[in-house]
Amino acid sequence: MDAGSKERQLTKRIGRQTLLFRRRPVVVSTATAVGPEETKGPLAADFDVTHHSNLFGQKSWEHAETFMLRESAKLAISKVGLSPDQIDLMLAGDLLNQIIASSFAARDLYIPFIGLYGACSTMAEGLALGAVFVDGGYADRVVAAVSSHYDSAERQYRYPTEFGAQRVPTAQRTVTGAGAALLAGSGEGPVITHATIGRVVDMGIKDANAMGTAMAPAAAHTILQHFTDTGLRPDHYDLVATGDLASVGHGIASELLREGGLDLGTRYTDCGMLIYDLNQQRVSSGGSGCGCSAVVFCGHFMRRMLQGELRRVLLVSTGALLSPTTTQQGDTIPCIAHAVAVEMPPPSGQPGGEG
């Protein structure tokens, strides 16, 4: 091995936690499916599949979630004229016990499958791992998909919705939605340039109704680490979007970032605040769930990147790694955030940016 190739190998990893993708895997297509509440929100026009009922014509919430995940994966694949048998790998995760929405959807797709669990950080986790597979040459086409569903999540984590328990103001509404992204070694579309793998951060929050507060330190840590590792300036990205901190967590994360010496100003947003109209819809402090950052990224951000409104986006999906059992036993909430940097290359023929 000569010095040059060794150098290239080493620089696939920069700083403490960041991966650099030299082959720049392309997000060639994305697709989304959302429930009725999400179609009342401001991003309704950016979603592909919807239904007037949270059941999507299925017989249970869990079947509905599986349906959304499967349909969004199939649609992301068919949008570029491919079929599932031409896909090398499916990476998927959700919030249900034993990630059944993902496994049951994968059962019908006949694509080699790896299940992921990163709670609500799974979209960024899937994109990062998919990019690793493509960049490393182990797969040429990878579909990364996640889902969450309000009623199935409430049944598992809190109370069945038919019980009618009151929700507290700091609570968030789990997004009923699934998003899928098809990554490929070549093609048209935004490229994944970096991924920063998060560390588990636990600041001792125990209240399962204050997820945004619990996750904000993990998000801030990953964002600060990303800028430290890459040496990029705060204005490198048009948008830095956390996954589902919602309004309460967004404020805390902004403050933590400023304390860390990073002022992103209005470039910093949160998918949980974008997906609903916080004044008009009864969603407490905003959206949450795997589906939140998934549908906002795969629907809204992708549309804006493809239309040239956004050039570079840092998606920082945030996850609370608790279980109903740990909550009942009074444990604190360990949290994580993974960051994925996505960039729209300039139209071919024009010189590239600093990249």
Next chain:
Amino acid sequence: MEPIMPYLRAFLVGGLICVVAQLLLDGTRINPAHVMVTFVCLGAVISALGLYQPLIDFGGAGATVPLTGFGHALLQGINKDVMEFGPVGLLTGGLRATSLGITVAIVSGVLVAMFFNPKGN
């Protein structure tokens, strides 16, 4: 005026009991299940102090329908069975006195589940 007074008194007593529950939910970190258990126990304690029956005499269903009324019925049932059958009444009285409410809850739960599906929200 007279015929509507029982309704107003029931509304007042039942409403005040529910206000206490709402304050607990909003002001503390306890969850709805905690409130339910607390109210059953609270009803039993108030009943033991001899204060629940006057509340029922005044508020009627406003006092018997909330969960505190269930705690009261448990305790009075135990009291009655102990008087009648001795110590074994400690184990039999509670369910005997509340059997109507419990059975109605179970049967109506089964009937509703047979004919309707949850729609979510």
